[in-house]
Amino acid sequence: MTESYYMDGRRLFGATVRLGGTVGHAAMRPAAGAVAAGLRLERAARGAAARRLSEAALTALDAALISPVAEEAVDRAMASRLARHAVGRAFEGPLVDVIAEDLVRYAVVERIVDRLLADGIVEQTVARVLDGPELERVVGTVLESPAIERLIGQTIASRLADQAVARLLDSEELWVLVEEIAESPAVTDAITQQGYGFADEVAGGMRARSRNADAWLERTARRALRRPPR
Amino acid sequence: MNHAVAARVHETAREHTTELRYQGLVTRGIAFALDAAVINLVAIVVAGGVALALSVLSVPKDSIDTVLIAVGGALFVAWSVGYFVTFWSTTGQTPGSRLMRITVRSADDGNIVRPRRAAVRFAGLVVAAIPLLAGFLPILFDERRRGLHDMLAGTVVVEAPELSRESEPSRPRTPRR
Numbered sequence: 001m002t003e004s005y006y007m008d009g010r011r012l013f014g015a016t017v018r019l020g021g022t023v024g025h026a027a028m029r030p031a032a033g034a035v036a037a038g039l040r041l042e043r044a045a046r047g048a049a050a051r052r053l054s055e056a057a058l059t060a061l062d063a064a065l066i067s068p069v070a071e072e073a074v075d076r077a078m079a080s081r082l083a084r085h086a087v088g089r090a091f092e093g094p095l096v097d098v099i100a101e102d103l104v105r106y107a108v109v110e111r112i113v114d115r116l117l118a119d120g121i122v123e124q125t126v127a128r129v130l131d132g133p134e135l136e137r138v139v140g141t142v143l144e145s146p147a148i149e150r151l152i153g154q155t156i157a158s159r160l161a162d163q164a165v166a167r168l169l170d171s172e173e174l175w176v177l178v179e180e181i182a183e184s185p186a187v188t189d190a191i192t193q194q195g196y197g198f199a200d201e202v203a204g205g206m207r208a209r210s211r212n213a214d215a216w217l218e219r220t221a222r223r224a225l226r227r228p229p230r
Numbered sequence: 231m232n233h234a235v236a237a238r239v240h241e242t243a244r245e246h247t248t249e250l251r252y253q254g255l256v257t258r259g260i261a262f263a264l265d266a267a268v269i270n271l272v273a274i275v276v277a278g279g280v281a282l283a284l285s286v287l288s289v290p291k292d293s294i295d296t297v298l299i300a301v302g303g304a305l306f307v308a309w310s311v312g313y314f315v316t317f318w319s320t321t322g323q324t325p326g327s328r329l330m331r332i333t334v335r336s337a338d339d340g341n342i343v344r345p346r347r348a349a350v351r352f353a354g355l356v357v358a359a360i361p362l363l364a365g366f367l368p369i370l371f372d373e374r375r376r377g378l379h380d381m382l383a384g385t386v387v388v389e390a391p392e393l394s395r396e397s398e399p400s401r402p403r404t405p406r407r
Binding site for chain 2: 203206207210211213214215217218221222225227230
């Protein structure tokens with residue numbers, strides 16, 4: 001019996017609460033709509049203000065970037081102790097190690113190199129170097145440097161050079177080449193010219209004079225015998 | 231190294247065919263005088279050597295002088311003949327001719343003469359010299375500047391254009407008739 005009363009009371013309480021909720025909900029509906037409309041209006045106003053502010057900030061940034069003062073400001077900032085200090089602190093700290101670890105972890109260098117190779121950067125670089133004046137300058141500088149002289153001297157004095165020369169002297173092709181060159185007309189003519197030298201010069205003068213004498217003698221003899229000239 | 235490379239190296243060896251230039255009396259006379267100097271110098275050196283050798287031997291001088299003179303004379307003639315015949319029939323040039331850049335060639339085909347014809351030329355040289363060198367006078371008047379010895383042997387004396395290549399036989403030249 002007591003339990004029956006208890007159950008009836010709970011049902012009555014639940015029904016009362018539901019009724020109150022329904023009544024409250026119906027009463028609060030216009031207020032909730034007003035609050036939601038107010039919130040939407042507030043968000044719209046805030047977004048518009050943010051956009052305006054962003055545009056104004058970008059406009060100000062553009063104006064700052066194109067102004068001559070900006071360059072001067074950057075120069076001064078970079079020349080300041082603060083910039084050096086900031087860079088120094090950055091290098092001192094763990095930032096470099098972290099960056100290096102990330103470069104290795106994510107294979108950044110390999111990806112960049114692969115991309116450069118795929119784009120033909122090597123060929124372009126080689127062509128540029130070969131066409132440009134830098135190569136000649138570098139080669140000239142290298143050849144004129146004392147370090148190269150020392151290096152060449154050490155190379156010549158090394159056993160490697162002796163072995164290379166010995167191997168070259170042992171090769172049959174070298175002697176065939178030397179033989180061909182030695183028998184070439186240019187070389188034989190040069191040797192002949194060198195060998196005769198002064199004697200040949202004297203003989204040449206004598207030959208020229210003797211041929212003139214031949215012509216003179218024949219002209220005289222033919223004239224004496226009243227014969228026509230040759 | 232292959233044949234192509236060798237051919238390229240020797241490419242400049244192509245000889246240029248030039249017109250024959252017959253040589254006159256003065257040039258040939260100088261060449262002959264130089265040859266005579268060489269022949270006599272060698273003969274003098276050899277004779278001096280033999281005389282020195284004999285001086286230390288106990289050879290009765292009176293009995294051998296005549297023989298030595300006869301042998302020496304024969305050797306001198308043989309040496310002279312051999313000198314000219316050998317040079318004319320091998321290179322076409324004696325040392326004197328080489329210095330004067332002249333060469334003896336066959337009048338028919340421009341080739342180097344054979345030993346027999348070279349010997350005939352030497353004999354003709356002697357014959358031309360006997361009548362007070364009158365045998366050489368035709369050199370002044372002949373179209374190809376030939377002396378009596380050249381006519382007898384059928385030879386001409388022409389200019390050798392290049393000193394180092396005159397030893398090559400049978401140059402492709404056609405002498406003027």
